[in-house]
Amino acid sequence: MRDGVLAEPIDLVKHPPGRAQLRRAVMVLAALGLLFAVLVPAAGVPLPRAPEFLPIYLSTLIASNFVTGILLLGHVHTRRSLALGILALGYLFTALIAGAHMLTIHGLLGDKGVLGGNPQTAAWLHAAWHALYPLFVLGYSRSARGRLAGAPLPPHFMRIGALLTALFVSLLVLVGTTGAPYLPRLIDGTRTLPLYHGISAAILALSVYVLYATVQKRPRTVLDVWLTVAMAAWVFEVGLSCVFNTGLYDLGFYAGRLYGLSTSLFVLGALAIDNIALHARLHATFQEMIETRAHAQWQSLLGTVLRQLPDGVLIVDARGCCVMANDQATQMARHFGADGVKGMLDLICEPVARAISGRAFDDAMIESVQGGARRVYAVSGAPLRESAAELAAAVIVIDDITERTEASAALARALDQTRYLIENTPLAVIEWDRDLVITLWNRRAEELFGWSAGEAIGQRIDGMGMIHEGDADQVGAMIARLIDSGTRYAKSANRNRTRDGRALCCEWYNSVLVDEAGEIQTVFSLVLDVSEREAAMHSLREADGRKDVYIATLAHELRNPLAPIANAASLLRSKALAPERIEWIAAMVARQTDQMARLLDDLLDVSRISRGKIELRRVRVDLGRLLRETLQTSMPLIEAGRHQVALRVVDEPLWVDADPLRLTQVFANLITNAAKYTPPGGGLELGLRREDNQAVAWVADSGVGLAPDMLERVFEPFVQAGSASHLAQGGLGIGLSLAKGFVELHGGSIRADSDGPGHGATFLVRLRLCEEPAMAPGEVLPVTDGAALGKHILVADDNVDAAESLAWLLRSEGATVMVAHDGAEALRLHRERPARIAVLDLGMPHLDGLELAGMLAQDAPRPYLVAVTGRGRKEDRAASLAAGFDEHFTKPVAPQQLIALLRQVPEVPEVPEAPAAG
Numbered sequence: 001m002r003d004g005v006l007a008e009p010i011d012l013v014k015h016p017p018g019r020a021q022l023r024r025a026v027m028v029l030a031a032l033g034l035l036f037a038v039l040v041p042a043a044g045v046p047l048p049r050a051p052e053f054l055p056i057y058l059s060t061l062i063a064s065n066f067v068t069g070i071l072l073l074g075h076v077h078t079r080r081s082l083a084l085g086i087l088a089l090g091y092l093f094t095a096l097i098a099g100a101h102m103l104t105i106h107g108l109l110g111d112k113g114v115l116g117g118n119p120q121t122a123a124w125l126h127a128a129w130h131a132l133y134p135l136f137v138l139g140y141s142r143s144a145r146g147r148l149a150g151a152p153l154p155p156h157f158m159r160i161g162a163l164l165t166a167l168f169v170s171l172l173v174l175v176g177t178t179g180a181p182y183l184p185r186l187i188d189g190t191r192t193l194p195l196y197h198g199i200s201a202a203i204l205a206l207s208v209y210v211l212y213a214t215v216q217k218r219p220r221t222v223l224d225v226w227l228t229v230a231m232a233a234w235v236f237e238v239g240l241s242c243v244f245n246t247g248l249y250d251l252g253f254y255a256g257r258l259y260g261l262s263t264s265l266f267v268l269g270a271l272a273i274d275n276i277a278l279h280a281r282l283h284a285t286f287q288e289m290i291e292t293r294a295h296a297q298w299q300s301l302l303g304t305v306l307r308q309l310p311d312g313v314l315i316v317d318a319r320g321c322c323v324m325a326n327d328q329a330t331q332m333a334r335h336f337g338a339d340g341v342k343g344m345l346d347l348i349c350e351p352v353a354r355a356i357s358g359r360a361f362d363d364a365m366i367e368s369v370q371g372g373a374r375r376v377y378a379v380s381g382a383p384l385r386e387s388a389a390e391l392a393a394a395v396i397v398i399d400d401i402t403e404r405t406e407a408s409a410a411l412a413r414a415l416d417q418t419r420y421l422i423e424n425t426p427l428a429v430i431e432w433d434r435d436l437v438i439t440l441w442n443r444r445a446e447e448l449f450g451w452s453a454g455e456a457i458g459q460r461i462d463g464m465g466m467i468h469e470g471d472a473d474q475v476g477a478m479i480a481r482l483i484d485s486g487t488r489y490a491k492s493a494n495r496n497r498t499r500d501g502r503a504l505c506c507e508w509y510n511s512v513l514v515d516e517a518g519e520i521q522t523v524f525s526l527v528l529d530v531s532e533r534e535a536a537m538h539s540l541r542e543a544d545g546r547k548d549v550y551i552a553t554l555a556h557e558l559r560n561p562l563a564p565i566a567n568a569a570s571l572l573r574s575k576a577l578a579p580e581r582i583e584w585i586a587a588m589v590a591r592q593t594d595q596m597a598r599l600l601d602d603l604l605d606v607s608r609i610s611r612g613k614i615e616l617r618r619v620r621v622d623l624g625r626l627l628r629e630t631l632q633t634s635m636p637l638i639e640a641g642r643h644q645v646a647l648r649v650v651d652e653p654l655w656v657d658a659d660p661l662r663l664t665q666v667f668a669n670l671i672t673n674a675a676k677y678t679p680p681g682g683g684l685e686l687g688l689r690r691e692d693n694q695a696v697a698w699v700a701d702s703g704v705g706l707a708p709d710m711l712e713r714v715f716e717p718f719v720q721a722g723s724a725s726h727l728a729q730g731g732l733g734i735g736l737s738l739a740k741g742f743v744e745l746h747g748g749s750i751r752a753d754s755d756g757p758g759h760g761a762t763f764l765v766r767l768r769l770c771e772e773p774a775m776a777p778g779e780v781l782p783v784t785d786g787a788a789l790g791k792h793i794l795v796a797d798d799n800v801d802a803a804e805s806l807a808w809l810l811r812s813e814g815a816t817v818m819v820a821h822d823g824a825e826a827l828r829l830h831r832e833r834p835a836r837i838a839v840l841d842l843g844m845p846h847l848d849g850l851e852l853a854g855m856l857a858q859d860a861p862r863p864y865l866v867a868v869t870g871r872g873r874k875e876d877r878a879a880s881l882a883a884g885f886d887e888h889f890t891k892p893v894a895p896q897q898l899i900a901l902l903r904q905v906p907e908v909p910e911v912p913e914a915p916a917a918g
Helices: 019-042 053-073 082-103 119-143 157-178 194-216 222-243 251-293 298-308 327-339 341-347 349-356 402-424 443-449 469-484 531-572 579-610 623-640 660-676 722-727 735-745 800-812 823-832 849-856 874-883 895-903
Strands: 312-317 322-325 361-370 373-385 391-400 428-432 438-441 489-497 503-514 520-529 619-622 644-649 655-658 683-691 694-701 749-753 761-768 792-796 816-820 837-840 864-869 887-890
Touching: 019 222, 019 251, 053 082, 053 251, 082 119, 082 157, 082 251, 119 157, 119 194, 119 222, 194 222, 222 251, 312 327, 312 341, 322 327, 322 341, 327 341, 327 361, 327 373, 327 391, 341 349, 349 361, 349 373, 349 391, 373 402, 428 443, 443 520, 469 489, 469 503, 469 520, 503 531, 531 579, 619 623, 619 660, 623 644, 623 655, 623 660, 623 683, 623 694, 655 660, 655 761, 660 683, 660 694, 660 735, 660 761, 735 749, 735 761, 792 800, 792 823, 800 816, 800 895, 816 823, 823 837, 823 849, 837 849, 849 864, 849 874, 864 874, 864 895, 874 887, 887 895
Parallel strands: 644 683, 792 816, 792 837, 837 864, 864 887
Antiparallel strands: 312 322, 312 391, 361 373, 373 391, 428 438, 428 520, 489 503, 503 520, 619 655, 683 694, 694 761, 749 761
């Protein structure tokens, strides 16, 4: 002791262990472990039987356990807690069952023991003893933390617990003696049987677990340290005397029991030393108080000390009235209104009463709210004693913990938010340590990869099968870069495997967390599934490649008609052209113009089908007749290829509800496709049959055929069989796509069959049949008389060649024509000389065709308005009619069709008759 205070306080159940205690405990553990390691190999060595050993051992063990339990509850320096009560009952149980064990050993205190039974009784009681004592230690460890931490000993707990413990031991003795004939054999003479060793191994595992739980207990006290040593000795005892030995009275038997005795003696010795030290400190404290009282100024000195304390200190007398408050307590009391200190004591009257009655407390909390400011205080108290029997007062310590409480609450909120974000982020969150062992696996990781958190945590990240075998080297290099270099962040993109074997494309964002020394603590990985994005990118790259091919093909196909048209323009400049040559040039230009128009119409149809803008004009159609007519129109291409055609069409008419123009396009494309991809001299077959309520038409050829992967892709736009591209004879590769779209619009289906390259292909079209019409439909075409046009016409188009050529065409029909190349000029010419008909382009500068039509439609008399434009969508036609146009033509328009329309326009517009007066 130095100045009345011990240099190193020893308080087993309250203070954390000091370095000296830890050092001594470690030395004892090392000695026990070393001796255990030496004894284990020789545990089965038989030794002579020592009759006096067991009585001495068991009597000492019983006495030490009883004293240990009493000291645990009679500890001078601490309040009785539930945890200590459970531990004390454990030592009481050990003492009682050790006594019962001694009284049932045959040949020790009688041939059949004192309590009877058979030779198995003592063995079973010994097993029960060693299985149940660790459970009491486990109960102590669990109740000393969590919600039960610091829980006081309930009233009558020890009385009821001791009674129940004694009854339980009596029940075990009764079962072990009365039920002895029914108990399985554990020993045979002095040899232990395999069942005994199996049960002992389970008890050993339980004891090791309880030892682990004791080591993990927080907060750790001096008692926990020595209880850990005791449990280690208990483990060594079970190992030597029950698992590694071979029977009774061998080296393990004797050595194990000495370990078991040390289990109680270690805690007993620590408690005894602690009580001696506590009594020494109490004696020193009392002596110091007596000496201090002898001085007249003890109150002044004590007040000075208390005023300098950072905590509030109150001393209350036996009636609970405050007899002294330091400055800090007085300042705290101001937050409790006019009552001050009395208001504080009223809030904690119950724990203060406990302190006055002799029971310390440290779990009280009070709050104050003044001026909107909330303060939180922790209150503890302990009794002050004048003598061992008389209580004089209690000291109350008040600690302002507002800042700590707010910081703890903020930290808890931050942790909750972090946990919530980790669990609910759309990214998979995986945490793994330097040894690549997974320590965190969030919900999204479970959804993405298929392994649950319980299955993944504890596994190596490279041992679960989640790394794609093709990217193993890349991932290994990334992990090595994170672990073995100073890299703190790394992004990687690689493939992963799911639990069910699917491949994913993932991006990994890896961050390394290090401690103050720069050592890696953990790696935090955020994983994003980019499989859909990669698939989309792959599709976009394919589409981009197809787009390039399409644009190149389109440019080629559009240039093809331009070349003969340009040649025709050069020929027309010649002065000496024979009439028949001029007719030939005109026919050639018309053919090339029709080809370009069909090309553009096909492109528009593909777009309209994809957007659902095609409208079918359905009538009852004889499909056999339509097939024959379509074949006739395609004969020039078939004859050019010298192909043989077989027509296998049923004689009966098969009627379908369809648009004949669109079905003609379908079969014309199929026949054209077959003729193109069949080498010269090949065979084609065109057929039609009935199957139930369907008409099945087919076009077969003996051409280049289709690979299996092309049977579906051949219907995609701009797709051509690569191996037969030299036979395509131009084209954009949209004919089959158009055919498929038109057939599906009719509610039918189309499919391609082929036995492979070089074996030809067959395209089958299925359409639903309908009833035969009462009379075959027909159309009556309007007949024109061929009279001269003879009207005044305004032509406006910013394309000079288009405007001038149309003007010459109309003049050749007898019309007078004004030509303008922008909207403003057209409006000026019309104002100078109003036209009966206005043929307008829509996309003109200064004033577009829609605006110009809106102005001209207001004139009286109103001109007949015709739009001739490159805009051919349904929306464009609707916009033209809404602006005032009477007709809408898409370029290139057939000249005779336009002239026939204009001939029907009357010279003078009809004026509606006024209604008759009522």
